[in-house]
Amino acid sequence: MIKYFGVLTFFLAFQANAGEITIVDVHRNIPLSDSELTYRDFYLNGGNEAGLKKDMVVTVVRKMAIKDSSGTQSYGDVIVSVGQLKIIAVFNRVAVAREFKLISRENEPLLEQIGLMNGDQVQTEGNYIDKKKNSAKKSES
Numbered sequence: 001m002i003k004y005f006g007v008l009t010f011f012l013a014f015q016a017n018a019g020e021i022t023i024v025d026v027h028r029n030i031p032l033s034d035s036e037l038t039y040r041d042f043y044l045n046g047g048n049e050a051g052l053k054k055d056m057v058v059t060v061v062r063k064m065a066i067k068d069s070s071g072t073q074s075y076g077d078v079i080v081s082v083g084q085l086k087i088i089a090v091f092n093r094v095a096v097a098r099e100f101k102l103i104s105r106e107n108e109p110l111l112e113q114i115g116l117m118n119g120d121q122v123q124t125e126g127n128y129i130d131k132k133k134n135s136a137k138k139s140e141s
Contacts (some may be wrong), residue, residue: 077089
């Protein structure tokens with residue numbers, strides 16, 4: 001009975017996260033000269049099936065667990081805006097995006113890790129299509 005409960009719990013947890021789009025991988029080119037631009041491609045676990053489209057700008061957030069200094073008392077999770085991505089390619093179950101804009105920390109909580117990273121969640125509410133060519137931000141070396 002306990003074995004079946006464990007399998008059911010795993011299945012329900014997987015289903016709860018099934019609709020969540022996250023950054024699952026990051027690739028970066030290696031420039032061979034100072035004049036070459038550096039790009040970072042963010043791979044998302046959602047594509048056409050998730051409603052993502054080429055040139056769509058989406059918001060990226062990070063869930064941070066808030067605990068006391070000893071780490072024993074949890075106060076819950078806080079969702080913090082990190083930045084925006086612009087989708088450059090869309091496939092059935094995968095999309096590729098580039099950094100569009102980072103959110104200033106002036107009026108937002110600080111992050112332990114600056115910038116976009118694996119595991120960050122993509123929110124599609126409030127997205128828009130950016131018609132400008134090459135408006136995705138180039139990375140700094």
